[in-house]
Amino acid sequence: MTLDNIVLLIPLLPLLSFLLLGLAGKHISVRFSGVIGSVILGASLVLALITAYDYFFAIGKQGGEFIPYLTAQLNWLPFNSDLSINLGLVLDPISVMMLLVVTFVSTMVHVYSLGYMKGEERYTTYYAYLGLFTFTMLGLVLSTNIFQMYIFWELVGVSSYLLIGFYFSRPSAVAAAKKAFIVTRFADLGFLIGILMLGYGAHSYDFFTLIDRLSHPGSSYLVAMTGASFLGMSTLTWALILVFIGGAGKSAMFPFHIWLPDAMEGPTPISALIHAATMVVAGVYLVARLFPIFAVGAPDALTVVGYVGAFTALFAATIACTQTDIKKVLAYSTISQIGFMLFALGVAGWGPGKTEGFTAGMFHLFTHASFKALLFLGAGSIIHAVHSNEMKDMGGLRKSMPITHITFLLAALAISGIPPFAGFFSKEAIFSAAEQSNPIIYWVGLIAGTLTAFYIFRLYFMIFWHKTPDAHAHNHEKGEWAMMIPMMLLAVGAVFGGFIPFGDFISATGKPLELPIELSHIILPVGLGVLSIVAAAILYRKESDVPQRIVNALGGFYRAAYRKFYIDEIYLFITKKIVFKLMGRPSAWFDRNVVDGTVQKTGSLTIALSHAIKRVQSGKLQAYTMYFFGGVLLLVVLLLYKFA
Amino acid sequence: MSASTIIFYIVSALVLVFGAMSVFTRKIFRAAIYLLFSLIGIAGIYILMNMDFIAALQVLIYVGGIIVLIIFSIFLTHQAGDKLPKPLFKRIVAGASMAAFGLIVVLGVFYKTAFKVTTEAGIDHSARSIGRQMLDYHHHGYVYPFEIVSFLLLAALVGCIVIAVKIQKK
Amino acid sequence: MEQVPLAHLLILSSALFFLGIYGFFTRRNMITMLMSVELILNSVNINFIAFNKYLFPNQLEGIFFTLFIIAVAAAEVSLAIAIIINLFRKFNTVDVEEVDTMKF
Numbered sequence: 001m002t003l004d005n006i007v008l009l010i011p012l013l014p015l016l017s018f019l020l021l022g023l024a025g026k027h028i029s030v031r032f033s034g035v036i037g038s039v040i041l042g043a044s045l046v047l048a049l050i051t052a053y054d055y056f057f058a059i060g061k062q063g064g065e066f067i068p069y070l071t072a073q074l075n076w077l078p079f080n081s082d083l084s085i086n087l088g089l090v091l092d093p094i095s096v097m098m099l100l101v102v103t104f105v106s107t108m109v110h111v112y113s114l115g116y117m118k119g120e121e122r123y124t125t126y127y128a129y130l131g132l133f134t135f136t137m138l139g140l141v142l143s144t145n146i147f148q149m150y151i152f153w154e155l156v157g158v159s160s161y162l163l164i165g166f167y168f169s170r171p172s173a174v175a176a177a178k179k180a181f182i183v184t185r186f187a188d189l190g191f192l193i194g195i196l197m198l199g200y201g202a203h204s205y206d207f208f209t210l211i212d213r214l215s216h217p218g219s220s221y222l223v224a225m226t227g228a229s230f231l232g233m234s235t236l237t238w239a240l241i242l243v244f245i246g247g248a249g250k251s252a253m254f255p256f257h258i259w260l261p262d263a264m265e266g267p268t269p270i271s272a273l274i275h276a277a278t279m280v281v282a283g284v285y286l287v288a289r290l291f292p293i294f295a296v297g298a299p300d301a302l303t304v305v306g307y308v309g310a311f312t313a314l315f316a317a318t319i320a321c322t323q324t325d326i327k328k329v330l331a332y333s334t335i336s337q338i339g340f341m342l343f344a345l346g347v348a349g350w351g352p353g354k355t356e357g358f359t360a361g362m363f364h365l366f367t368h369a370s371f372k373a374l375l376f377l378g379a380g381s382i383i384h385a386v387h388s389n390e391m392k393d394m395g396g397l398r399k400s401m402p403i404t405h406i407t408f409l410l411a412a413l414a415i416s417g418i419p420p421f422a423g424f425f426s427k428e429a430i431f432s433a434a435e436q437s438n439p440i441i442y443w444v445g446l447i448a449g450t451l452t453a454f455y456i457f458r459l460y461f462m463i464f465w466h467k468t469p470d471a472h473a474h475n476h477e478k479g480e481w482a483m484m485i486p487m488m489l490l491a492v493g494a495v496f497g498g499f500i501p502f503g504d505f506i507s508a509t510g511k512p513l514e515l516p517i518e519l520s521h522i523i524l525p526v527g528l529g530v531l532s533i534v535a536a537a538i539l540y541r542k543e544s545d546v547p548q549r550i551v552n553a554l555g556g557f558y559r560a561a562y563r564k565f566y567i568d569e570i571y572l573f574i575t576k577k578i579v580f581k582l583m584g585r586p587s588a589w590f591d592r593n594v595v596d597g598t599v600q601k602t603g604s605l606t607i608a609l610s611h612a613i614k615r616v617q618s619g620k621l622q623a624y625t626m627y628f629f630g631g632v633l634l635l636v637v638l639l640l641y642k643f644a
Numbered sequence: 645m646s647a648s649t650i651i652f653y654i655v656s657a658l659v660l661v662f663g664a665m666s667v668f669t670r671k672i673f674r675a676a677i678y679l680l681f682s683l684i685g686i687a688g689i690y691i692l693m694n695m696d697f698i699a700a701l702q703v704l705i706y707v708g709g710i711i712v713l714i715i716f717s718i719f720l721t722h723q724a725g726d727k728l729p730k731p732l733f734k735r736i737v738a739g740a741s742m743a744a745f746g747l748i749v750v751l752g753v754f755y756k757t758a759f760k761v762t763t764e765a766g767i768d769h770s771a772r773s774i775g776r777q778m779l780d781y782h783h784h785g786y787v788y789p790f791e792i793v794s795f796l797l798l799a800a801l802v803g804c805i806v807i808a809v810k811i812q813k814k
Numbered sequence: 815m816e817q818v819p820l821a822h823l824l825i826l827s828s829a830l831f832f833l834g835i836y837g838f839f840t841r842r843n844m845i846t847m848l849m850s851v852e853l854i855l856n857s858v859n860i861n862f863i864a865f866n867k868y869l870f871p872n873q874l875e876g877i878f879f880t881l882f883i884i885a886v887a888a889a890e891v892s893l894a895i896a897i898i899i900n901l902f903r904k905f906n907t908v909d910v911e912e913v914d915t916m917k918f
Contacts, residue, residue, distance in 0.1 A: 614918035615918075617917050617918045618914065618917055618918075619913075619914030619915060619916050619917030620910065620911065620914050621910045621913075622735060622838070622839055622840075622847075622910060625838065625839065626738055626739070626742065626839060629742060629746075629835065629839075630742060633742065633745065633746055633749065636749060637749060640749070640753065649818055652818050656822075656826045659826065659830065660826065660829055660830065660833070663830055663833050663834075663853050664833055666837075666849055666853070667833055667834070667836060667837035667840075667841070667846075667849075667850060667853070672843060672845065672846060675846050675849060676849065679849045679852065679853070682853070682856075683852070683856060686856050686859070686860060689823075689826075689860065690863060693863060693864070693867050694867075695863055695867070695877070697877075698859075698863060698877060698880055698881075701881065701884055702859075702884070705884050705887075705888055706852070706856075706884075706887075709888060710852065710887070710888060710891050713891055713892060713895055714845060714848065714849065714891070714895070716895075717845055717895045717898060717899065718845055720899060720902070721845070721898070721899070721902045721908050722908075728841075728842070728843050728846065729842050729843075729909065731840040731841065731842060732840075732842070732911070735839055735840045736840050738839065739835070739836045739838075739839030739840045740836060740840075742835070742839070743832040743833075743835045743836040743839075744832070746832055746835065747828060747829065747832045750828045750831075750832075751825065751828060754821060754824050754825070754828070755821075759820055759868070759869060760869060761820055761868050761869065762868070762869065762871060764871060764872075765871065766871025766872050767871070767872050767873075767874075769874070769877065773874065774874055774877055774878075774881075777874050777878075778874075778878060778881075786878050789878075789882060793882055793885045793886070796885070796886065796889055797885060797888070797889050799889075800888075800889035800890075800892055800893050801892070803893055803896070804892045804893055804895075804896040805896075807893070807896040807897055807900050808895075808896035808897075808899050808900055810903070
């Protein structure tokens, strides 16, 4: 099998799983459907590993730098001689990395779900949806064309919608699915407009043609797009900001973050796969894909990305400290971590010594996928045992769930940036990139990082310590190997993922980049992280009233953070009070009475008229001949006496 | 007034009277017979105008063919001695007024129009000359319409069978 | 025969024509309606013959038209009777007032 076929097979295998389980699911025994899905995904993972090895060590590197490898090219919609929309698959460092992340986490989630979803009513459907999601996500990362990516982008949204609303008998799940779909749809409108502006400016939708035309200073396309300005920013800046709005919607950046916490209504493995590790980083991936254009053509847009990312990182981390639902804490943690990735991209630039942020952001995406998926799977196994999402129903679980406890602790250390776990390396890279270019973002990020360590260990201590373990509690994990093995594998990633020499493989230019770790840089972040962990341990290790006193002292700020800074309420106010009342109602009235009224009146008038004249159509032959003869006579008389 | 003129008026009167009786009688079989007489009278008028061939055709086709066909269909669809239903009053009013109005208009036109009547003898109207010109395909010949009419008759023949045949259900 | 004015022939034919029209409008039985149609066609034939005889004695066109009308009338009657018989089978009547299913 050649590499081209292997690459083509990677997304097609999950599609096969979807079609098989979706169309023929009724004829497949429930016991086997999950195994079938998992085996197919496992095959996809193996192929992805082969591809990654081939790309990174055999074909990808030419003349010391990685270049894109294009395959399965298809001329799809030729508009004219120099503008067409093509389909194809691309291998380059970031897409290969995403391939690994998506297939790995997806396989883990497939296997984990064998245990977690056992006995569910729509078990086969669940696996079919998982296959669909994996196919669309792989299609998204392999797209060579921004339009192709947009198609998969929307398909990913659809499968996310299906999975959030998996328990569709619960009204809250239906509302959450709808919310996720509508919010991301709004953002995607910006994405679409941005795509069209880019295509209009550069006469191409192909990623590499776009990058080629828009990232070389002096290129005629770049000059044309940066020359024209609108409201003080160039056309290219606007286009890229609009594209970023689409990415911000998918990646739950402020102010589009509101859908992600609600999306936790879906099954927990889905939260791990879609709403933590893969789909939500699509926005980061999108910015990374277009990074040369951002960096060269529109540094202003990149700055916007950086500030939005940094603000969201801090904002979400603050909220995460106050939530009591463990999945909500993890959801806000996800939002915050994606903020880290985006501000890492935002502080990067073009040119020697400035691109470190790009590698750092991608690195964090990579490590985050493993430890955040692990946190979610751990949360899933806790929820599976406790049958509750609320922290207060847990506590003292370290004895009854040893494997979950250990893996959760490892993941928590990783996300807190404690050496030598994976998160430490990626976070240090981010901080060092930020410190060099933007002190505001650096300090905001540092505070957010400190809060991260605090809230994750608050969660950890609340779940596993806090109360005295029940001595007679039986082991909740017995026999759940399908759930434990994926967690252990992910824990390996969370512990050792940071030792990969990431800069050797992924950088903005394709040339290897050194990610230096200097002691002077790491003291402050790591010290703050350790301090937060100690603080969390003091506050939450044992039951005490200190946290409540702190809450009382903080007063209004705590309540605001607990209510997620009233963002949902603001949205509701805007939609219900302003959009619905001031725009919706009048236009509904207009639609009902004027538009519909015209149509319906036309119809009823026609009906009334036809009722009035239908007597003419009596079915009586002689009546018809009389009309005819009368007409003839009339004509004769007219012709004889009037016109003659 | 010559004898032939008197005969013409008598025959015309018979044609009209029998035609009217055919239209007004409420016994269907009698209507057919009155129609038969009326058509024979018209043949008589053709003879009076020296159109022997047409008169012969009139008797052959109308009297021998069409009336027989009509009588057959009456036998197929009617019980003997049935009285026809009375016409609807509104149809009588409308039909009579339209017919009367039309007659007045047409007669008015005849009255106003000055026809250029010639008294010259003209050509022979025998079957021989009619046949010669009808089947002539050089000048003023009617062979083309003749062929078309023969096709029409064939089509009508087939059509009648198709429409009226009773399809045996299996 | 030359003594009979053309106008009298025309009066005869038009009287017969409108007699047929009246019959066609008032008769409820389809076969009698068909008879009225025959009257109408015959009145037209008389007209053709009369015009040929009185106005264009050197031509035969009026006679040809009469011949064709007779031929077409024969075809028409046979088709009409086939249709009437078919209708009679379906509706068990030949009254046009009752055969009125093709309406609003």
